[in-house]
Amino acid sequence: MFKRASGLHYHRFLRRLHSAHLFDWYLEIGCRTGESLAPVRSKTIGVDPFFRAEINIIGKKPALHIAQQTSDDFFASGFLANNRIKLSTSFLDGMHLFEFLLRDFINTEAQSDAEGVIMLHDCVPFSYEMTTRDLANLPQRAWTGDVWKLIPILQAYRPDLTLTVLDCRPTGLVCVTGLSPGNKVLADNYENIIRQYQDVTLEAFGAERFFDSFELASALECEQAGFPQWKAASIDPSLAIQPQLVST
Numbered sequence: 001m002f003k004r005a006s007g008l009h010y011h012r013f014l015r016r017l018h019s020a021h022l023f024d025w026y027l028e029i030g031c032r033t034g035e036s037l038a039p040v041r042s043k044t045i046g047v048d049p050f051f052r053a054e055i056n057i058i059g060k061k062p063a064l065h066i067a068q069q070t071s072d073d074f075f076a077s078g079f080l081a082n083n084r085i086k087l088s089t090s091f092l093d094g095m096h097l098f099e100f101l102l103r104d105f106i107n108t109e110a111q112s113d114a115e116g117v118i119m120l121h122d123c124v125p126f127s128y129e130m131t132t133r134d135l136a137n138l139p140q141r142a143w144t145g146d147v148w149k150l151i152p153i154l155q156a157y158r159p160d161l162t163l164t165v166l167d168c169r170p171t172g173l174v175c176v177t178g179l180s181p182g183n184k185v186l187a188d189n190y191e192n193i194i195r196q197y198q199d200v201t202l203e204a205f206g207a208e209r210f211f212d213s214f215e216l217a218s219a220l221e222c223e224q225a226g227f228p229q230w231k232a233a234s235i236d237p238s239l240a241i242q243p244q245l246v247s248t
């Protein structure tokens with residue numbers, strides 16, 4: 001009944017994506033140790049209310065802005081608009097409750113380039129247990145929360161978007177293209193959507209109905225094809241910097 005995302009691990013997929021493509025601006029919401037942030041070579045903004053960076057997260061980035069705050073506070077700060085930043089590629093991996101991811105998507109799309117790409121993490125759970133909204137009783141191991149709801153929500157409210165659900169281990173990576181930064185459908189229907197989906201569990205929605213509603217696309221084939229979803233969003237790779245040691 002569950003379709004398991006068992007392709008390339010998402011960290012490996014992201015490392016290969018960033019090695020193949022350079023973007024003008026990359027946004028990551030939910031960075032934790034920096035493992036998904038570290039391989040980025042583009043100008044970057046990382047947002048997390050509690051960073052635990054344990055590795056070199058600067059690497060080959062020409063610029064790295066860190067906002068140690070919630071994504072809601074970050075978007076409310078106006079940082080992106082004040083600095084006239086249009087996002088080329090974003091990875092949304094913050095709070096795993098669907099209303100948070102929905103707001104992150106709405107706010108990110110509004111500040112994205114129309115040719116940009118937004119990646120949503122953890123939307124393909126492999127058990128009911130991991131989809132719980134009970135923050136006081138999270139499962140010991142993987143927790144996706146109920147962000148799986150973004151797939152039916154975007155399918156219903158934004159059929160103009162293209163969703164490619166990649167089979168990245170362990171819980172999928174949804175790649176959203178065809179963005180319309182001026183589109184207000186999700187924002188205008190936000191309260192209705194929350195009311196409609198708040199209490200719906202995956203069991204009640206129907207796991208079969210959910211997994212029948214999309215194809216799991218091969219992340220490996222996506223890589224072998226040169227990451228086609230990102231081609232329009234990427235910039236000349238010769239602009240990548242090679243940091244040089246200037247003194248010892």
Ligand SMILES: C[S@@+](CC[C@H](N)C(=O)[O-])C[C@H]1O[C@@H](n2cnc3c(N)ncnc32)[C@H](O)[C@@H]1O
Pocket residue numbers: 029030031032033034035036037047048049050051069070071072093094095100
């Ligand atoms: C699953 S971890 C991110 C993992 C990281 N992207 C990676 O792949 O290595 C989720 C992160 O989201 C952060 N987070 C929780 N609530 C958040 C919020 N409201 N806004 C932004 N980040 C949030 C947590 O602090 C945590 O570090």
